[in-house]
Amino acid sequence: MSRTRSPEAAHLERDYLERAERALAGHGDRAGILDSLREHIAAAIDDLPPGEVGLVQMATIIERLGPPDRMAEESSSPAAAAAPVPPTRLTDHVAAARLVQRLRTAFLVGVIGLFVPVVDLYLCESASLILLASALGSAPVRSGNLRSLARLAWIALGLCLALFPLGLVSLAAPAFGLISLPVSIAHTVLHLVLCWTVFGEVSALVEDASALAERDALLRARTAYLIATIALSGLALMIGVVISLFRLQRVEQLMTVAVIQLLMLPLAWLLGWWLILNPLAKAQRALTGAPTGGAQRAAAMA
Amino acid sequence: MDDSDPWLTQVKRGIIEMAILNVLAGEAMHGYRLVRMLAEVPGLVVTEGTIYPLLSRLLSEGMVIAELEASAQGPARKVYALSPQGRRRRTAMAAAWKRIVAAIDRLSATPGDRT
Numbered sequence: 001m002s003r004t005r006s007p008e009a010a011h012l013e014r015d016y017l018e019r020a021e022r023a024l025a026g027h028g029d030r031a032g033i034l035d036s037l038r039e040h041i042a043a044a045i046d047d048l049p050p051g052e053v054g055l056v057q058m059a060t061i062i063e064r065l066g067p068p069d070r071m072a073e074e075s076s077s078p079a080a081a082a083a084p085v086p087p088t089r090l091t092d093h094v095a096a097a098r099l100v101q102r103l104r105t106a107f108l109v110g111v112i113g114l115f116v117p118v119v120d121l122y123l124c125e126s127a128s129l130i131l132l133a134s135a136l137g138s139a140p141v142r143s144g145n146l147r148s149l150a151r152l153a154w155i156a157l158g159l160c161l162a163l164f165p166l167g168l169v170s171l172a173a174p175a176f177g178l179i180s181l182p183v184s185i186a187h188t189v190l191h192l193v194l195c196w197t198v199f200g201e202v203s204a205l206v207e208d209a210s211a212l213a214e215r216d217a218l219l220r221a222r223t224a225y226l227i228a229t230i231a232l233s234g235l236a237l238m239i240g241v242v243i244s245l246f247r248l249q250r251v252e253q254l255m256t257v258a259v260i261q262l263l264m265l266p267l268a269w270l271l272g273w274w275l276i277l278n279p280l281a282k283a284q285r286a287l288t289g290a291p292t293g294g295a296q297r298a299a300a301m302a
Numbered sequence: 303m304d305d306s307d308p309w310l311t312q313v314k315r316g317i318i319e320m321a322i323l324n325v326l327a328g329e330a331m332h333g334y335r336l337v338r339m340l341a342e343v344p345g346l347v348v349t350e351g352t353i354y355p356l357l358s359r360l361l362s363e364g365m366v367i368a369e370l371e372a373s374a375q376g377p378a379r380k381v382y383a384l385s386p387q388g389r390r391r392r393t394a395m396a397a398a399w400k401r402i403v404a405a406i407d408r409l410s411a412t413p414g415d416r417t
Contacts, residue, residue, distance in 0.1 A: 020351075029358040036333050036354045039379045043334035064341070066349020074315070074355040 003045050009058035013041060016062050022212055023068035033071065040065065069207075096205040097287035099139055099146070103198060104280045106131035111272035129157040132194070146201055152194055159187040192229055195276070196222055202283055211286030214279075221279040228271050232264070318346060319356055320399065323384060323392040326366060330383035333357065357382065365391050 005013065020037055024030040044061045045053050110128030133153035139146040166180035199222035206215045243256055304310075318340065325331070325339055333354065341347045360366040365388035370378040384392065 024355075027355070027358075029362065032361070033354045033358050036357065036380065037351065039332075040334050040337065040350070040354070042373075043332060043379065064349070065351035068351070070349050071351045071355050074352040 003048075003053055005045075005053040005058065006055055008055040009053050012055060012058045012062060016065070016068070019211070020068035020071065023072040025212070027072070037065065069212075094288075097284050099135060100202055100205070100280055100284040100287060102135035103132065103202065104277060104284065106135055107272075107276045107280065111269060111277060126157060126160050129153050129160060132198075133157065136198070146198075149194065149197055149201070152190065152197075156187060156190040156194060159183055159190060163187060188229075188233060192226055195225060199225075199279075202280065206283045206286055211283070214282045214286040218279045218283055221275045225271065225275040228275065232268070236260075236264075314346065314348075315356075318353065319360070320392070320395045321346065322353070322356065322360060323365065323388055323395065326382055326384040327389065327392055330381050332371075332379050332381055334379075336382060360388070364388075 017034060017037060021030065021034060024033055027033065041058075041061055044064075045057075048057055106128050109124055109131060112124060133150045136146045136153060137150035139150075162183055163180060166183060170180055199218050203215045203218040203222075206218060239260055240257070243253055321340055321343070322336065325336055331339075336357075337347075337350045337353045340353060341350050347353065357366065361368055364385055366382050367385045368380040368382050371381045373379050
């Protein structure tokens with residue numbers, strides 16, 4: 001008869017086997033290896049003193065088995081098995097989950113801002129960049145890449161803040177619009193670079209937790225976000241050119257741009273939720289459910 | 303040397319395969335016991351779970367055979383044993399291993415030690 005597990009231990013076992021199943025996707029004997037892992041866990045439990053199997057005991061068994069991606073590497077090509085683990089990645093999934101939570105909050109502030117024309121760039125985008133830089137700057141010591149990204153976020157914030165006075169001045173003197181244009185382009189490019197690299201780093205953290213489906217979703221989302229942003233920026237530029245052809249008064253031009261921007265807001269918000277917030281939420285859930293170093297993980301869950 | 307070193311990973315992979323065949327040459331046993339035996343050898347196995355894909359490959363290559371054995375504690379468990387093909391493979395591996403070790407020892411010796 002199989003021994004009873006505490007709810008936390010049962011959850012950890014189930015989660016481990018699910019991750020192993022995902023990691024071994026494509027392996028010819030996936031079912032056989034999964035059966036062997038189930039047997040292994042059952043036999044290891046038989047070696048324990050009588051009584052319900054606790055979380056710490058289960059975490060120890062699973063820690064000895066090792067991460068499922070190691071198993072996948074073992075069954076893949078020799079070159080893949082020999083690939084060293086990049087030194088910049090986090091190993092503590094709980095800390096990684098906290099970091100992703102902070103990044104989500106930062107992006108959420110930016111996405112909420114898309115509802116409010118004009119204010120979005122100067123307030124929400126600035127607040128979002130401050131939160132982003134702060135989250136990246138306080139990432140655990142081993143995440144060197146994330147910390148260097150924090151500097152990039154501070155530069156993006158500087159550009160964002162510079163756009164505010166430039167925008168005001170260009171209302172009175174349209175010639176100043178020529179100065180704000182390169183700053184605006186630099187800000188947009190930096191924003192895209194930040195999103196691209198942050199998503200790349202988060203996908204590496206998620207990969208460390210063997211959540212390959214979530215990693216793939218993040219990588220797909222960042223490509224889609226890049227394409228969507230470039231497409232929308234191109235569309236905005238074309239609209240600007242078309243409006244200028246109509247030789248409208250300055251106030252009429254501003255009103256037309258505001259109306260078009262308002263019409264595009266639901267689409268922008270939808271993209272923000274679909275391509276940024278949702279994949280990050282999935283990544284956070286994957287990291288929260290991933291086991292870390294045995295007893296440390298057990299203590300965190302308790 | 304770090305356990306994640308690519309060269310060490312490759313060497314260990316071959317050695318663990320040989321170790322599995324050596325252990326099963328002595329007696330048939332459950333996967334768990336086999337894994338624990340290998341895991342107790344210092345520096346040989348980094349994580350126990352990596353043994354199962356190797357065992358799976360040895361099974362598919364016909365080096366190892368597995369039989370299900372009923373268990374009072376839970377589901378039936380696999381008992382692994384060496385096949386005749388696996389015994390031949392083990393003998394060939396042992397001979398190759400001896401040759402390699404001897405060759406490396408000769409190359410590693412200082413010039414004054416070489417005869």
